[in-house]
Amino acid sequence: MTTAEAQPALDFVRQIVAEDVKANKHAGRVVTRFPPEPNGYLHIGHAKAICLDFGVAQEFGGTCHLRFDDTNPTKEEQKYIDAIKADIRWLGFEWGEHEYYASDYFQQLYDWAVALITDGKAYVDELTAEQIREHRGTLTEPGRESPSRNRSPKENLDLFERMKRGEFPDGSRVLRAKIDMASPNLNMRDPVLYRILHATHPRTGEAWCVYPMYDWAHGQSDSIEGITHSLCTLEFEDHRPLYDWFVEQLGIHHPQQIEFARLNLTYVVMSKRKLLELVEDGHVDGWDDPRMPTLCGLRRRGYTPEAIRNLCATVGVTKHNSITDAALLEHTLRDDLNKRSPRVMGVLRPLRVVIENYPEDQVEELEAINNPEDESMGTRTVPFSRVLYIERDDFREDPPRKFFRLAPGKEVRLRYAYFITCTDLVKDESTGEVTELRCTYDPATRGGNSPDGRKVKGTLHWVSAAHALSAEVRLYDRLFTVPDPLAEKSGKDYREFLNPESLEVLADCKLEPSLGNAQPGDRFQFERIGYFCIDPDSSDRQLVINRTVTLRDSWAKIEQASSKK
């Protein structure tokens, strides 16, 4: 076969890797890593990195390590380690035996620090954090050298040893690299390598009271693991010279760091710090609130791993900061859900309908297709009877132009059932609200087709009142009212743009009885409305359902356009 298949263009990272493999660099091996800090939950921005790190390894026959950057015991916890692993697996990636921890390298890192000190390339400094900051200089002015900078290696060795033994209190001393206080790159102005932290580490317990800084741990961890391509985000670009300096001084394997831009999405915020604020201030209901861009939140909302992976593939990998339209994620989501979701009928805002010429005690089981996109999903049956519920939105007493649904005197089809005509309506005298519709049905249209060939413009979903299941349905909408809450010119805090309507709870929705066996996590399409997912809050007595995303709604657009006129 010589068919020139249209290969998707390689992004710049994959181009570099492909060239390296071709040139037999690193003996043609590819080893990447995903290095989360276990101090919070993964979000969809991490998903981009995961897809890249694991994806590149897969595509080039390499391996991808999962390495926890657990260098700060004051912020890290085992529960995050467990949650992160679960989220990565859910996303669809597996690291096998390659699960590592920066803390596994604490001894090696310490030994290397000792080597640096011995070479006169690192020193113990007793300046306070405040003083170190003052000495660092500014973006435009060089820094000043610490008085301790020229202490002898012998003395530094002794001091560092005593730091490790726990002789000094937290914050009293640090170990710093001796590089260049005048460097235009602030990362090179004698960065801190170790700080004293009398804290219990989730993995090493009380074994250490000096902990390496990320900058000292990260590059060497990559080196130890034989990482060939170390992919990270843009802000580490000017840390690269520092990492290069470390591995050169140590004379160890030199991974190649390549930086790419983070994923941003409209109508959410993505920083861990801000997500934490939303949780702590109670603006959302926890890290797995279905409005959160966390993987656990998206999962609870009903998003699929495939949709998220497809988004990552679609946005690609580049070096420029961008903000991806949430509509693109909704597209990959709908695309996936459309193919796989069983269809079901559910009425969110019920309006009672009585079919006056339908026998009082009769119940018919009508056949319905489970998924028109996938015949193999078969059919089911739904009960039909004299009293039904339809969607309030599907009736207008005074229908506007192009309204194809039910109105006085109009005929519509009830999906998989009969044509019905609205003959009368009942109103609440005091409020004027329509409380019930009286209709007649045409027995000849059973199943939804008319033998006389007459057409009907609208098809409505419905549920038999006597057979309906009640459920609480949670309607989710975008978390913020503006696309980029952090970039608003007004100078207002991003929280001021929180969408007050991001959650609407409907207490008494009516569902077809086939939902009776649904389990938390099960996904459905409610025909004509959207995709929904059973929430873990569900109990035997109460179904709780999340709206994942609406169906595209061209009627809503028509209506919106006409209301603007």
Place this chain on the structure above:
RNA sequence: UGGGGAUUGGUGUAAUGGUAGCACGGCUGACUCUGGAUCAGUUAGUAUAGGUUCAAGUCCUAUAUCCCCAGCCA
């Protein structure tokens, strides 16, 4: 004002000196027992100014704008 990056339709991207293409969104229309899906069409772009070249999004020179860096966070 130091250093490091970036700039292609509304959004995300491709084109590696040779026809600016794809996807999302928007808008038309067709079809439809989901106003879903599908299908067809359409909309709209190389930051600016010079230069090199037969030919520039791509190379050169300026300029502009945006992002990141002054944690004992990662």
